[in-house]
Amino acid sequence: MAFSRWARDLVLVIVGLSVTSLMAAAQQANTDTVRVTVSGEVLPLQLAKVGQTVKQGQPLVFIRGTTSGAAVPAAVAPANGQVVQVMVRPGDHVNIGDPVAVIQRQ
Numbered sequence: 001m002a003f004s005r006w007a008r009d010l011v012l013v014i015v016g017l018s019v020t021s022l023m024a025a026a027q028q029a030n031t032d033t034v035r036v037t038v039s040g041e042v043l044p045l046q047l048a049k050v051g052q053t054v055k056q057g058q059p060l061v062f063i064r065g066t067t068s069g070a071a072v073p074a075a076v077a078p079a080n081g082q083v084v085q086v087m088v089r090p091g092d093h094v095n096i097g098d099p100v101a102v103i104q105r106q
Contacts, residue, residue: 031084034101036074036094040065044090048101052083061088061100074100081105 040063048060059073060083074094085102088094 030105032078032081032103032105033099034060034075034078034103035097035099036061036063037096038063038065038072038074039095040072040074040093042074042088042090042092042094042100043071045071047088047090048083048086050083050086053106054081054083054103056080061094063094077103079103079105 043062043064045062046059047062048054054060054077056077056079058077059075060077061073061075062071063074064070065072081103083101084104086100087102088098088100094100
């Protein structure tokens with residue numbers, strides 16, 4: 001009898017882990033990693049924040065360009081959604097292609 005309880009509990013744990021993994025995979029399938037298109041120093045100007053609702057094309061990260069020194073948008077939202085992760089801080093140096101944020105599409 002103790003073995004059957006143990007086996008039942010093991011099956012419940014495995015099923016629970018499987019459902020959790022499937023839910024996480026479904027959520028990841030609905031996200032976009034945003035990457036910078038210009039190298040430079042991240043500025044605090046309009047830096048995206050976790051939980052912020054964004055529209056497609058909205059600038060998420062501005063940088064000080066290495067050649068001009070001007071503030072330029074370096075990454076924009078690829079779709080309407082919500083910012084779920086920001087990977088940079090003001091003062092960080094980013095290179096073309098570096099990931100800077102994750103957007104949950106809506």
